[in-house]
Amino acid sequence: SQTIHQWPATLVQPVGSPLSLECTVEGTSNPNLYWYRQAAGRGLQLLFYSVGIGQISSEVPQNLSASRPQDRQFILSSKKLLLSDSGFYLCAWSPDYTQETQYFGPGTRLLVL
């Protein structure tokens, strides 16, 4: 069966510090991978998605970047965090064809102070 992991579960970082959140998927190959941010009362905002190694699409301009160095690894990064980067970050995967369900990781709660 497939599983998706995210770490860390919680992170408190000062403004201006770098960020690296990691997501890995097991039990499947060539998944589509996604990063979302969930801000309080605002639903989930799609940040990045990837259909393959090194292929990243950004949905909204922002202070964050994403990379996919391996087939089942998706990393969310920032060089300098802003206060507005605080939120709940969710990684998700879906099979490599359309009309399929997404499966979500447990999420990382990021607080920037």
Next chain:
Amino acid sequence: AQSVTQLDSHVSVSEGTPVLLRCNYSSSYSPSLFWYVQHPNKGLQLLLKYTSAATLVKGINGFEAEFKKSETSFHLTKPSAHMSDAAEYYCVVEIFNKFYFGSGTKLNVKP
């Protein structure tokens, strides 16, 4: 451009009464549509999905949704609310492997 609008940010019902959570979408293509539920401090769980087959879709926990192309709607219903249904519900549209979430509807169930 694709978008999803959940018309109510909060819905409150009494236990045993019907639930209606409204969702409208806008898309230039034939979308796939989903409803997800998120209970407090829990992950997102798929309730049901529409993928161009039957327009009335049945999901888990007694929920169902009807796809109405003429109204561009995909409302979620349940005949009788249970206390355990209290959660945040998200309507989602999928186009070419990209998933767009509505802002969510918080369902409160009163005893």
